[in-house]
Amino acid sequence: MAGEERNLVPKVQIKAVEKIYEGRNGKTVALNGVNLDIYDNEFICVVGPSGCGKSTLLNIIAGLHEASSGEVLVDGVKVEGTGVDRGVVFQQYALFPWLTVKKNVMFGLKLKKDLTDEQREEIAMKYIKIVGLEKFVDAYPKELSGGMKQRVAIARAYAVNPSLLLMDEPFGALDAQTRTQLQTELLKTWEEEKKTCFFITHDVEEAILLATKVIVMSARPGRIKEIIDIDIPYPRGQESKMLPRFTELKNYIWNMVYKEYLEVQK
Amino acid sequence: MNKNKKGDFVSRIPAWTWTVLSLIAAILVWSLLSKGEVTGRAFPPLLEVFGSYTKMAVDRGVFWSDIASSLISSIAGFALGFLFGVPVAFLMAWYRPVRNIIEPWIQFIRNIPPLAYVPLVVIAVGVGRTPQIIVICIATFLTISITVFQGVINVDETLIKAARVLGANDSVLFTKVIFPATTPFIITSVRLGISVALTTLIAAESTGASAGLGMRIRALSSTFETQPMMLYIIVVGVIGMLAEKILKFFERRLTSWQEKREI
Numbered sequence: 435m436a437g438e439e440r441n442l443v444p445k446v447q448i449k450a451v452e453k454i455y456e457g458r459n460g461k462t463v464a465l466n467g468v469n470l471d472i473y474d475n476e477f478i479c480v481v482g483p484s485g486c487g488k489s490t491l492l493n494i495i496a497g498l499h500e501a502s503s504g505e506v507l508v509d510g511v512k513v514e515g516t517g518v519d520r521g522v523v524f525q526q527y528a529l530f531p532w533l534t535v536k537k538n539v540m541f542g543l544k545l546k547k548d549l550t551d552e553q554r555e556e557i558a559m560k561y562i563k564i565v566g567l568e569k570f571v572d573a574y575p576k577e578l579s580g581g582m583k584q585r586v587a588i589a590r591a592y593a594v595n596p597s598l599l600l601m602d603e604p605f606g607a608l609d610a611q612t613r614t615q616l617q618t619e620l621l622k623t624w625e626e627e628k629k630t631c632f633f634i635t636h637d638v639e640e641a642i643l644l645a646t647k648v649i650v651m652s653a654r655p656g657r658i659k660e661i662i663d664i665d666i667p668y669p670r671g672q673e674s675k676m677l678p679r680f681t682e683l684k685n686y687i688w689n690m691v692y693k694e695y696l697e698v699q700k
Numbered sequence: 701m702n703k704n705k706k707g708d709f710v711s712r713i714p715a716w717t718w719t720v721l722s723l724i725a726a727i728l729v730w731s732l733l734s735k736g737e738v739t740g741r742a743f744p745p746l747l748e749v750f751g752s753y754t755k756m757a758v759d760r761g762v763f764w765s766d767i768a769s770s771l772i773s774s775i776a777g778f779a780l781g782f783l784f785g786v787p788v789a790f791l792m793a794w795y796r797p798v799r800n801i802i803e804p805w806i807q808f809i810r811n812i813p814p815l816a817y818v819p820l821v822v823i824a825v826g827v828g829r830t831p832q833i834i835v836i837c838i839a840t841f842l843t844i845s846i847t848v849f850q851g852v853i854n855v856d857e858t859l860i861k862a863a864r865v866l867g868a869n870d871s872v873l874f875t876k877v878i879f880p881a882t883t884p885f886i887i888t889s890v891r892l893g894i895s896v897a898l899t900t901l902i903a904a905e906s907t908g909a910s911a912g913l914g915m916r917i918r919a920l921s922s923t924f925e926t927q928p929m930m931l932y933i934i935v936v937g938v939i940g941m942l943a944e945k946i947l948k949f950f951e952r953r954l955t956s957w958q959e960k961r962e963i
Contacts, residue, residue, distance in 0.1 A: 498861050518867040528862035532880045532957040541876070542866030576959040587862075594866060 443510065444471035445630050446495065446598065451504035453490050453656075464490045466655035467504070472598075475628040479645035481638055481687065483695040487656025488634045492600050495632060496522050508598060518542065521596030525603040527583040529575040535562065535586050536571040542594035561589035564623065581612035588620070592629075601633040605640065614672060617643060621670055638688045642680060643670060650690050653698040662687060744927045752928040762911060767935065769911040773829060773904060774897040777836025781893060784837075785844030786886065790878075792845070793852035803849075810842045814903040827908035835904040840893040847892055851885020852878060884955045887947065894943045898936055 453465040464487040472478055480488045493499040495506050497516040506513040508520065529538050536558055543554040562568055565585035575583055584604055591599060605613040621644060624631065635641050641648045645664050652659040664683065666674050674680055733743040757763035792799040814835050821831045855878050863877045901914035909915040913932055920929040 496861075496865055498864065516864040516867075518865075520865065522861070522865040524858050524862060526856075526858050528856070528858040530859060530862075530877065530880070531959065532883070532955075541863070545867040545872060574957045576957065590866070 442473065445474045445476075445509060446470075446472035446632070447507040448472075448491070448495070449505050449507070451491070451494060451501045451506060453487065453494065453499070454502045463655035465494075465501075466657050468656070468658055470649065470658060470661075472630060472632065474630055475646075477624055477631045477633065477644055477646045478649060479633045479635055479641035479647070480649045480651060481635060481641050481691055482651030482656070482659075483653050483691065483698045484636070485656075485698060486651040486653050486694065488651055489602055490656070491651075492522075492602050492632060492634055495598075496520055496600050498522075518546075518594050519596055520598045520600055521591035521594060523584070523587050523591050523599070523601040523604045525606045527575070527580070527587045527607075529583055529586055529590075531575050534572045534574055535567055535578070538575070538586055539590045539593050541590065546594065557593055558589075561593045562586075564592070565589045565619070579612075580608050581616060584608065584616065585619075592623075597630065599629055599631045601631065603634050603636065606636070613640075618672060620644065625669055638684055638691060639675060642666065642683050642687065643672075643674060648683075648687060650687060650694070653694045659694070660690065742926070744930065748927045749930045749934070752925075752931050756916075756928050756931065762916065765911050766913050766916050766932070767939075769909070770901055770905070770913040771939075773832040773912065774836055774901060777833045777900075777904070778840045778893055778897040780833065780837040781840030781842075781897075782844055782890065785841045785889070785893075786848055788841075789845045789848035790852055790874075792849050794874075799849075802845075806842055806846060809838070810846065814839050814900050815906065818903050818907055822907045829909075831907040832904040832909060832912070835907070836897050836900050839896045839900040843896045844889040844893045847889035848882060848885055851882040851888075854885075855881040884958055887951050887955060891944070891947055894947070895940065898940050898943075901936065 448468055448470040451465055451468045452463070455462045455464055468487075468491060480491070482488050490499060494501050495508070495513065497513050497520065508517075513520075530541065533541065539558040539562055540554050543549060543557055546554075549557075559568070559571070562571055565588060567582060567585055567589070570578065570582065575586070578586065588604070605616055608616065617640060623629075624644070631644075633641075633644060642664055643666075648662045648664055650659045650662070651657065662683065666677060666680055666683075727746065730743055730746055733739040734745045753763065756766075788802060792802055817838075818831070818835055821834050825831050825834065859877055859881060860873060863873050868876065901912065902917060903914070905912040905914035906918060913936055917929055917932050917936075920926075920932065
């Protein structure tokens with residue numbers, strides 16, 4: 435499945451990234467020579483069995499972890515530590531429980547010195563409206579459901595306007611119904627803004643629904659096994675899952691992931 | 701297990717009823733004990749206990765000055781312990797060498813009864829108010845620093861990650877994330893610290909103090925004056941309960957964001 439002609443510079447270049455953890459029981463190779471280019475406006479979904487290093491890879495791109503060798507370039511600049519050009523949404527929501535919804539969304543905005551207070555407020559409200567929580571601006575996270583918390587986290591990540599959005603199984607802890615709803619919303623937002631996304635999931639259906647490209651990672655040591663272009667037409671929605679092509683891709687990818695899963699069990 | 705349902709007979713009884721019942725039961729048990737030949741020696745009739753107030757406050761005129769003296773020592777000692785304890789806890793959590801240098805000492809001294817090192821303090825600084833404050837300061841410092849330290853190292857890692865990716869540097873991370881996330885632990889440390897300050901009173905005031913609840917309890921016990929001694933013991937307990945009430949007031953305001961089981 436060849437991609438279309440690329441003649442631009444990739445937004446993200448992952449070059450021979452390796453990650454080795456040294457623990458009490460010796461070395462664990464979490465990532466073993468990962469190479470990947472991500473282009474502007476791509477929505478990359480990474481699937482693979484647990485322990486294949488997909489979260490590690492995301493953390494390295496985010497600058498939260500350091501690669502043991504190799505490097506990651508974002509817009510041609512080597513990643514060293516975190517940066518507001520890369521927003522992250524975590525599976526555990528990671529909302530600041532002592533801040534209201536609005537103050538959570540404004541957290542990153544307050545650290546941007548070039549904004550006035552009115553601008554910060556305006557931006558925060560814009561994204562809170564997009565995720566449909568304008569009635570909860572003054573609520574504390576403990577008063578929100580899991581789905582609402584993740585909406586706040588997404589609004590918070592969008593508010594600082596990163597050029598790359600990293601999402602680490604953001605819907606993994608949600609019930610099926612909420613998950614479906616958030617997928618649809620994320621899809622809609624992406625179709626409008628085309629913000630480059632790097633999205634980790636263990637749900638193959640979710641990956642195909644959202645992604646322009648699905649990356650299948652192999653079990654330990656983690657490496658990229660295959661990159662699959664998803665040629666499901668836009669606009670997509672939950673009904674796209676009914677397309678024969680969707681089923682075909684799903685079976686293909688699912689089989690590959692399952693084989694990797696069996697490898698891990700060995 | 702909380703089996704109370706709405707409309708349940710038990711759940712319709714106002715909460716204070718139980719407290720009053722418990723108090724009545726305690727008075728009954730005490731009265732029974734005071735009737736016994738053996739138990740009566742330790743539990744003099746309640747009326748006599750409260751009656752001894754006149755003896756202590758009017759005849760001897762020490763009751764209120766004892767309370768004042770103990771409050772001054774414990775508040776001063778506690779305040780100093782808190783002032784040293786909180787920053788040390790953060791430093792230990794932030795810089796591993798600091799932790800490795802200080803923590804063993806805290807663990808070493810923490811389990812030594814204050815009564816054991818009181819003489820050393822007196823030898824070093826002499827008698828009077830100073831050794832009392834120092835002993836209470838040491839005891840509260842140890843408790844507060846350990847509790848707050850546990851709080852800081854238990855701050856949810858993903859909150860720190862989330863702040864970092866939103867552009868927080870070290871100082872923002874500290875003031876806007878780690879400090880607020882630690883507030884519940886700081887409150888707990890205050891709670892434990894107050895308790896330690898009060899339980900250390902007897903040791904602290906065995907330094908040749910001229911007034912104080914702890915000093916008086918020891919003095920009264922050596923002259924077998926059980927009634928006023930009991931009165932003083934009750935006073936210490938009541939001070940602890942009042943301090944807890946005040947703390948609860950602040951806790952509600954500072955940590956209302958916390959997710960708590962509804963009780």
